[in-house]
Amino acid sequence: MNSSTFLDFLPTNFRHEKAFFIQNNLTNFDKLSNLSDLDINEVQRKSALCTLNNLKKIRAIAIFKKEIDISPPEAYLLLHCGIASIKSLSLTTPYELERKIGRLERSLRVKTETQITFAVLKKWVKRANQIYKSI
Structure with a gap:
């Protein structure tokens, strides 16, 4: 699965997070799965429209993809x-x-x-x- 497909699957309520990740070249699920809580807080600080809940969901989805191949x-x-x-x-x-x-x-x-x-x-x-x- 390529990186654009990973972000393209996200529903429209993730549009701000998706736009932020694309803008900052964080489109690979390996990179997204390695985001720490500090990284997520930094994303939220840089882009107020990104929600903590959505960012954590994206990280969890990336971890499931990376670790268990879901x-x-x-x-x-x-x-x-x-x-x-x-x-x-x-x-x-x-x-x-x-x-x-x-x-x-x-x-x-x-x-x-x-x-x-x-x-x-x-x-x-x-x-x-x-x-x-x-x-």
Whole structure:
């Protein structure tokens, strides 16, 4: 996945953050995943329209992409289900994830366009456990 595609997937409510990252050549998900809290605060100081919540979501999506190879839309889905870090993913089970995704789809009355199977969820949780244990 190239860097422009990574930022292009973001919804319109991320337009200010996206514009800031493009302007400052921070379009690579590897760079975005390495942003520290200090870096995020600096971005917010430089561009008042960038929100802390959106910046942290972008970083979390980039970390999921980099560490577990989860596509940005799938990572965004995890965020909406309350899974915002490798640690929280490692502490859940594939059954819980499946239930959370189903609940989200029912509450939104929408079927997600991602091809997430139970085997995929199992792989994500296993990989998150490996990463979390190695930290």
